[in-house]
Amino acid sequence: MATDIQETYTPRSEIDARLKRLRNRLEKEKIDAALIMETADLFYFSGTAQQAFLHVPTDGPAILMVKKDAQRAFEESSIEQIRALRSQKEMAPVIGSPKTLGMELDVLPVNMYRYFQEQFPDTEIVDISHAVRSLRAVKSAYEIDIIRQASRLSDQLAAFVPRVLEPGMPEIELAGLIEAEARRLGHQGMIRMRGWNSSLFYGHIMGGASAAVSSSLASPTGGVGTTPVFPQGSSFAPIRSGEPVLMDMAFGFRGYLSDHTRIYAIGSLADDLLAAHDAMLEIQELVKNTARPGMTAGSVYELAAERVAELGYADNFMGAGDGRVPFVGHGVGIELDEYPVLARGQKMVLEEGMVVAVEPKAIFPGRGVVGIENTHIVTKNGLEQLGRYPEAVVIV
Template identity: 35%
Template sequence: MAVALMINELDRRLNHLCDLMDQTYPEWDAILILGKVNQYYFTGTMQDGMLVIQKDRTRHYFVRRSYDRAKAESPLTTIYPMESYRDAAGMIGPGLGNTYLETEIVPLAMLQRLKKYFTMTSIHSVDKLVLSVRAVKSPYELEWVEQAGKNHCKLLHELVPPLLREGMSEANFVAELYAAMIKIGHHGVSRFSMFQTEMVAGQIGFGESSLYPTSFDGPGGAYGMCPAVPLLGSRERKLKKGDLVFVDVGFGCNGYHSDKTQVYIFGAKPDADVVKAHRACMEIEQRLAEKLIPGAIPSEIYQSVMSTLSEDFRRNFMGYGERQVKFLGHGVGLHVDELPVITNGFLAELTENMVIALEPKKGLPNIGMVGVEDTYVVSAAGGRCLTGGGTDIIEV
């Protein structure tokens, strides 16, 4: 029964992509899927391999390693072992015609190896169309995102406060946080489509650490372990009374993520101006969530909210200093950062069952980052929250 459901799910995804290709690029002949996350999306397994989709909707999945695992995990019947691309070319023929592949992630060396065995009349990007297909979640996918959101809410509301102890380092806190995540069902990683971005847990910072500059395209910051590993948390920054604790983490179940941020204060009560800024972010999140309806235009949502904010509030909003990001929300799924994006210039209409994380946040000088983030499903009644909704700063 589970296999029959899964093959139906994979057929739906294949047909959706091919329909979009027919509408957008009617001259297409073949699609090559080489990225592991996209392989998982279209085959149900994640291997060192290549999925070839042809215009007649036939698909061939060639696997270097592990062929045995691919056969065990995927319901596809067209899975073949591959030593090199020569084997694939020998089976389906070397002529691919007008070829579309993931130009955002396929390295030049891999493309050159493909060209050694395949003839491609032209090469184009399939990235945006694949992301468009992935943006609308099926009931199967929503079930896993909802499970992630439920566990995520429990993690940040119930399990984090007892972990915080005076004198503990950020690094030790992250270690205990990660252990707690695994114990309640986290799948172990937070995946990002952003080029060369890897993250085990998320962005965690005590006090001013959450304002520290990073290469990550998000409002928050972090000292990280060291320049070579600007992730996780500092061994030197220790928790003290009066510190804000900024926890922005993804949570995943069976490949699918939710995204949520919670702010805490340790051993004190937050000052009135801190509460005011944080609650303003909560109110912005609620206004954004009400606008997550089918047919809404992300660019218009972004402009309608940003235009109401005072110049003073915009200072250090969605980042600190000159490091302000240009969005208020982003899609979530197999990656934490997917389409759509709530930003200026994103004109594609929202569709029912898109999943979007909203994250209004504001940096406070010498204090830290405040604000909220929650994951919502687009619906006719507005965004349906999967992660509990914006919460006041939790006193620990």
């Protein structure tokens, strides 16, 4: 799995194409320039995630201004104009005084915003976060190739679980062993989430009742965790025979994520849980066969939810009780919570090249979680599923 990091630098043709799309969007929205700052966006448009600011005017060249580490930014980024910043004030002459300047206001902290307001009193600062997230939602062939690789690694990790799963093992110990294998396979560690106060540590590896506990995360599964400070994921509870063991893991490879869930059980699993698992597989097939470019993300969810109700799992789908979340999937890429969101009411229209994690799951309080998750590419003909590891409950 060894990869020379230089070989993973984003090619210039990619950066050029992304900046062109950004400029077109800015022009369409009559915004004079963008100042990109958030790590994932910065990487997307410049190829580097160093501490930096990327200025993209509609009528001039993009300029990358780097606080730390400038030398690495020079190596990583194919932007032609890169400058080391000794002080943030050196940005002023580069930015000038545009009428409107777009920033990522969904994530930019207020104190930084106030600083920019003071520095550019004649400029209106406008939100470009929806535009940027919409652009990033449609992946290039280059990006899809990396996500394919990440998904193959998810499959390899799924195949590893039966080798270490043992009754009586605390969830957190099982998680450690699987996470170590993920690292050996080249997992980057960090999983980026955009939502404020949202965070994930690899994913959710949990057994039985504790897997069915809801959390603060907008996710069908939560988990008890080890502390109320990070109230999700693996706990100290032991894995028991006969309960569903959930491995929902995001594999981060070369900056892109594959999101992948499989269910295991030691010895056996009750028939009604196996049936619920099969129902979730049917929902996955339904979504794969109906989702098409041109459909809204919300209508995909509605079709899934309708069929779930017919199958009798409305009360267990994507949570139980107040913990239910009305969605069936989400975009993935550099961040785990990208556009589109396959959720109730979402008007965003699916496009070819979007990449979505579809994750129908059934939650049974006190008993556990069953269901499936794979990462898929939106194609003309429906979803192309990347995950290949067998989808039935794996009895160990």
